[in-house]
Amino acid sequence: MSIPEQRSQHLRQLATGIVSRLRHAGHIALFAGGCVRDQLLRTPPHDYDIATDAHPDQVRLLFEKTLPIGAQFGVMLVVEQGNPFQVATFRAERDYVDHRHPKEISFGTPEQDAFRRDFTVNGLFEDPFDGTIFDYVGGRADLEKGIIRCIGNATDRLEEDRLRVMRAIRLAATLDFQIHPNTWEALTGCSSNLNEISAERIREEFNRILLSPRRIQGFDLLDESDVLRTLLPEVEALKGCKQPPEFHPEGDVFTHTRLTLASLRAWAPLHLVLATLFHDIGKPGTAHEDQAGRIRFNTHEKLGAEITLQIMKRLRYANTEIEITQTLIRNHMAFKDVQNMRPSTLKRFLARQNFEDELELHRVDCLSSHGSLSNYEFLIAKRAEFSHAPLVPTALISGKDLLTLDWKPGPQFKMALEVAYNAQLEGLLSSKEEAIAFVLEKFPNP
Structure with a gap:
């Protein structure tokens, strides 16, 4: 059993204990939402949510460590052995006032609770003791068909919380599902309003798409739905930005950027994925033709780092994340001369703090354009050659x-x-x- 499977099994045991205590107190309690979906897909859930008819005050009395993260909406956090579990009261919701929070809620039944959720695949409940699945919304059939479908009226569901537009895209990408035509139509109709959502919420959902091993499917859906145009007009501007065909036979800068994302290794860290997405974002602002008629983008890496700062500040990224992303972008053109470097310069180059990420960005940049990995292979060979001693040792004299x-x-x-x-x-x-x-x-x- 893998480590993720072991952890998931441990969390399930703890969550089952919470359900057991609620039931012994006379309450209905079931696993709910994503954990049920993932188990039916034979994927180890990374967290477990519990739905119950117990009200927040009743939950608080039953457990030693609780936190009211949304008690007014019937949501409590129960902490067991340092692990948090969301315990929510079955509820019905009406009239969302800010495209996120309901104006009116009432505690209700499992069926009512299912119908206020976002997508059918997230509207399932499970009895953890006998495995019975409670499906009031057709979620199990959609799981079997590989469909992401809003519960009830798609436009209403997405308008209740517009972040569901991005959530639908993430689920479709990560699960390799199709978005139902009615949901897709509603989704594209809501995409232009996403800027009304807080930047922090957009950033977190965007990160989850970028960190998925199927990030390119998510990127394509962001593009096709016009979410990309709304949230990242700077990336949209890469479309139609021509490049010299002798170096970029793949086409314009947008096509190149998409290919670099597709070429990244599955578990790339966030700053590397962001740097890959933004590495050529300075090209439209620096594009010109030289006297020979060749398209050039002089200092596009410098302008790209500045534009990246603006984007990441807008989406409220941490300064440390911004700085390393900017560094990767600023340095991504430094690889073209590595085979002409003196050994002393080359060793310093190899010893740079972010070299591994810079090297990976260089690899996918090359694969997505001219295809030559000669500089990449040269650096791999030199790193092996120099591996017998520290690249930048203590100086012999001071x-x-x-x-x-x-x-x-x-x-x-x-x-x-x-x-x-x-x-x-x-x-x-x-x-x-x-x-x-x-x-x-x-x-x-x-």
Whole structure:
């Protein structure tokens, strides 16, 4: 059993204990939503939600550690062995006032609770003791057919919480399902209103799409639904931005960007996925033709990093995430000259803090354009060649050593240390004595 499977099994045991305690107190309690869906798809759930007829105050009295994350809506958090479980009272909802929160709720039955949920595949309940599935909305049939369908009137469901537009896309992509035509029609009709949702909620759903191993399917749905046009007009602007065909036979910058996303390894970290999405976002603003008529994008990596800052600030990303994403974009053109670098320069290049992510971005950038991986393969070989020793070792000599030779601090002082260290990196020096002799030879009159 894999580690995710073991953790899921442990969480199920804890969640079953919560259901058991609620039932012993005379309440109805069932597993609800995504955990039921995932189990029917034979995917280990990463969390378990519980639905019950117990009211929040009753839940609070039954469990030692609780947190009222939405008690006014009937939602409590129960903590067992450090693991949080959402316990929600069966409820019906009416009249959403801000495209997220219902104006009126009333506690109700499992069936009423199912009909206020978003998609049929999320509207299922399970008895954890005998495995009985309670399906009031046709969710099991849609699971078998691979369909994402809104419960009831699709436009009403999506208008209640417009983030459901992105959630439908994420579910379709991650589960490899199709979005039902009625839901798709309603979804595309709501896409232009997504900017009314808080940036933080949009960012979190967007991240979940980007971090899915099937991120390219999610990206395509974001594009086809016009969600991309609404949320990221800077990416939409890549469409029709021509590139020199001798280097980019794949087509315009948007096509290239899509291919780079498709080429990324499945479990790429978020900052790398974002850098891949935005790496050429500066091209429309720098595109021009030189005297020979060739299309060029001089310093597009610099402008791209600036545009990325604006986008990520707009979506409320953390500064650390922004900085590393900008760094990858700013450096993505540095690979073109690696085979001409001196060993000392190359070692410093290989030792850069974000080199592994920069190398992966370079790989997918090449695969999605001219197709040549010569620089990538060169760097892999050089890294193996240099692996017997630290890439940037401690310098053999320091300023203190030069002071003992009666050197006085100044421009030549710093230059001598730099030249000696470069020689050390290139394998010309291996001891302090050799380094001092080297400096005295190169700088006889300090």
